Amino acid sequence: xxxxxxxxxxxxxxxxxxxxxxxxxxxxxxxxxxxxxxxxxxxxxxxxxxxxxxxxxxxxxxxxxxxxxxxxxxxxxxxxxxxxxxxxxxxxxxxxxxxxxxxxxxxxxxxxxxxx
Numbered sequence: 001x002x003x004x005x006x007x008x009x010x011x012x013x014x015x016x017x018x019x020x021x022x023x024x025x026x027x028x029x030x031x032x033x034x035x036x037x038x039x040x041x042x043x044x045x046x047x048x049x050x051x052x053x054x055x056x057x058x059x060x061x062x063x064x065x066x067x068x069x070x071x072x073x074x075x076x077x078x079x080x081x082x083x084x085x086x087x088x089x090x091x092x093x094x095x096x097x098x099x100x101x102x103x104x105x106x107x108x109x110x111x112x113x114x115x116x
Contacts, residue, residue: 070087
């Protein structure tokens with residue numbers, strides 16, 4: 001008798017969960033369809049345009065500021081004062097070309113090998 005009651009409760013909980021999940025899934029699907037259809041129709045406002053533009057400008061300025069003293073690319077390389085922490089892209093490219101590209105291996109791997 002207990003087993004039948006337990007089985008009935010489990011089946012009831014499964015049905016309740018299934019109903020709640022289907023309801024949530026349908027609502028989420030509808031919201032996502034509305035969200036993406038807005039961009040597929042190019043139906044966004046001037047406010048959206050300026051938000052994306054300002055985010056892009058801030059992201060670009062942040063990346064440039066973070067890498068300003070680390071990477072040297074361009075005609076003003078000689079103005080950089082901290083030479084000990086600079087990656088010179090021209091030297092890196094030359095080294096890669098001399099060694100056969102970025103995946104060049106100069107030594108055999110050492111260590112145990114799998115025989116199986």
